[in-house]
Amino acid sequence: MQVVRKDIHNSEMPVLCQSCEARHRGVCGALTSEQLLKLSKHTRRVRHEAGHELLADAMPIAAYANVLRGVIKLTKVLEDGRQQVVGLQFAPDLLGRPFAGESRVSAESASDVDLCMIPKGALEALVKESGPLEHRIMLQALRELDEARDWMVTLGRKTASEKVASFLYLIATHIDPEDTEGATTFDLPLSRGDIADFLGLTIETVSRQMSKLKADKIIEIVNYRNITVPDLALLRLRCG
Incomplete structure (x- = not known):
């Protein structure tokens, strides 16, 4: 009942x-x-x-x-x-x-x-x-x-760096839609292979761009899938 x-x-x-x-x-x-x-x-x-x-x-x-x-x-x-x-x-x-x-x-x-x-x-x-x-x-x-x-614009016109940043921003803002600024932490729901498929890139390119975003302190990679974004506004700027 x-x-x-x-x-x-x-x-x-x-x-x-x-x-x-x-x-x-x-x-x-x-x-x-x-x-x-x-x-x-x-x-x-x-x-x-x-x-x-x-x-x-x-x-x-x-x-x-x-x-x-x-x-x-x-x-x-x-x-x-x-x-x-x-x-x-x-x-x-x-x-x-x-x-x-x-x-x-x-x-x-x-x-x-x-x-x-x-x-x-x-x-x-x-x-x-x-x-x-x-x-x-x-x-x-x-x-x-x-x-x-x-997303058609992302796939058709953005650079590889902008595509990866756009994907991370998409995940961050949909998992916590109330927060479009500030810091957030989330687990990537897709494997590197699926991310590459989604973005029309190779796995190597996705990994390279993720590493570049980490080196630029736009994101922090805690482990293979756990991502921290210290400032969503900065990530958004990298989306093109």
């Missing part, structure tokens, strides 16, 4: 929803307490380790997922096996394209992830009756479109 409690408006809301850090910034932030209660009867939380396949390209979509924690890697794979990383998703993004019959990308957990799974029918029925939810999903889609256009 789903446990619920009263909020300040005397409406019932699932306890898990009240304690969810992603709810207010994600699509569920557009829902009323009654709608959250209705949706929670169909949802379940799951945890996957890094490297777990969440969706396959051309796979029928049976459910969507709110990203509660971690990073998801979106890829396209050519018939000969070549792979291109085409995007990353962070909390509180919605994984899956609403009203699509099948996935257009492959999705894999780049780090350990926590997801709130929502059956396709349950979410799409709620979208049809909730204007604010439809609006919130559209805003996410438009944000992803803007980010894709920005």
